[in-house]
Amino acid sequence: MTDQRAPLDPVSATIAAGGIVAVLRAPTADGFAAVADVLVAAGVTALEVTLTSRGALEAISGLRRQLSDGVVIGAGTVLTDDDAKAAVEAGATFLVSPVSGLGPQPVPFYPGAFSPTEVFAAHRAGHPLIKLFPAGGLGPGYLKDLRGPLPDVKIMPTGGIGLEDIAKWLTAGAVAVGLGGPLVGDAATGGSLTALAARARRAVDAVAFARS
Template sequence: MTDQLSLDPVSAAIAGCGLVAVLRAPTADGFSAVADVLVAAGVTALEVTLTSRGALEAISGLRRQLPDTVVVGAGTILTEEDAKAAVGAGATFLVSPVSGLGPQPVPYYPGAFSPTEVHAAHRAGAPLIKLFPAGGLGPGYLKDLRGPLPDVKIMPTGGIGLDDIAKWLTAGAVAVGVGGPLIGDAATGGSLTALAARARHAVDAVSYARS
């Protein structure tokens, strides 16, 4: 179990949930309904990607809609302008597939792939580091990475299926980011009932890994 006492409140909330639902679609129109289903199933960390049209409005809306116990962040942050706009919309954390942004007023989770990149992000003060794209690497990579870097808190994202969640957490991940395999087509008119089943599966996987 991750030492949450060493984390800021938002990062600790993400670590506590163990799962970040990554909301990505052509438009953010369906994110409100999707978020309600996810939260009802026990997913309390949501990342709205800026590649979704209307993402900033969706972040603001979700912050008003959801309980304070749910953290809502912005993903695919590539520039300082993206970061400023997302924070202005109410994002409580920022996630990027790359690194390089300066200090931010909310927790910022840069992307990294190699040990050198992970170590650099850690030294720069990132509370969590997004291992991306993680799917092709596998949980064994994380286990090997944490050997020489045991204090680095890693959040694998990209290409992680529902049946992979427990494996990554067991390998030492603080949390995992899951997009398509969890959200499916629910944000574009697909079944919310099916989404609820997938969300329960994901939450159960976290519980199983930590039992």
Template sequence: MTDQLSLDPVSAAIAECGLVAVLRAPTADGFSAVADVLVAAGVTALEVTLTSQGALEAISGLRRQLPDSVVIGAGTILTDEDAKAAVDAGATFLVSPVSGLGPQPVPFYPGAFSPTEVFAAHRAGAPLIKLFPAGGLGPGYLKDVRGPLPEVRIMPTGGIGLDDIAKWLSAGAVAVGVGGPLIGDAATGGSLTALAARARHAVDAVSYARS
């Protein structure tokens, strides 16, 4: 596990959890119920993507609904205007598939793909860097990148299945972002019982990788 002492409290909480649940659906109507199930299973870091209709309202609602120990962020942040709206709604961290935004009042995790992009984000002060899209690269890529860049804190996201979580963490990921394979169709009327089982599987994978 990464040294959390030098991380801000929100990033440290994400590193402690080891998993960020990415909530993405056509609308955010089902996110409240999904969040309750995830938190009950031990997932304490949630990312609400702005591509979901009603995302900002959902962030505000989840902030009121969930314990303070749960960190709630906004994803798919593409502009400074997106960032401001998300922070105003209550987001405590911001995630983007790209880099290049200005300074933000909460932790900002930019997207990166190549070692050059990863290092540039690190030098710019990003506490965590979103390796995206990570699925096609594989955990071996992360291990290779961290060879010459051991100080970078990387959060792979995109195309990561539940059975991949432990592999990525063992390769040096601080945390992993998991969307569809974890959430499934639970946000659009699917089984919350099945979601609970997937969430427990994901939390167990984090524990296994760190045991």
């Protein structure tokens, strides 16, 4: 079992420092490059490209070339070891899944968990961050209660989290939060990038407020 008191790896540390993983999900990944530019300009430093988006692997490769080294690019909805291998070959520096059960990976892997038993099993397996999913229906109080007996577990709630909930989750003990639709909205499918910028600034400000 990995010593959970040890410092986080550089990728996970970047996610923890930023407090936000922007989840990019759309029918196609064609709009992800423009969305990424806006998010990064607002201060978001971690982007998750979901493999359910057509062209996701090409988008990961393109974003790695497009963005600075200070931004980490990962793959989401990774369900199989073949998915993971393809994503890493495309340039993903972290992997996120709604479930657990993948084999050892060459980059940080954040499995999904819901119950205390699942969370603890992922923790014992040595994963640096654990995706609490779907988190929206549970609420920050669930995380606070969970961290009572499991204070060393580093948890990233994702799914159904609104911008107004960010500070509440971080105050309850989240290392970071995953934000999809409430942050990205329709910006990846032709929606307003100006509105996206406003939402991104609001999200980054919420992290700063929670940690002030």
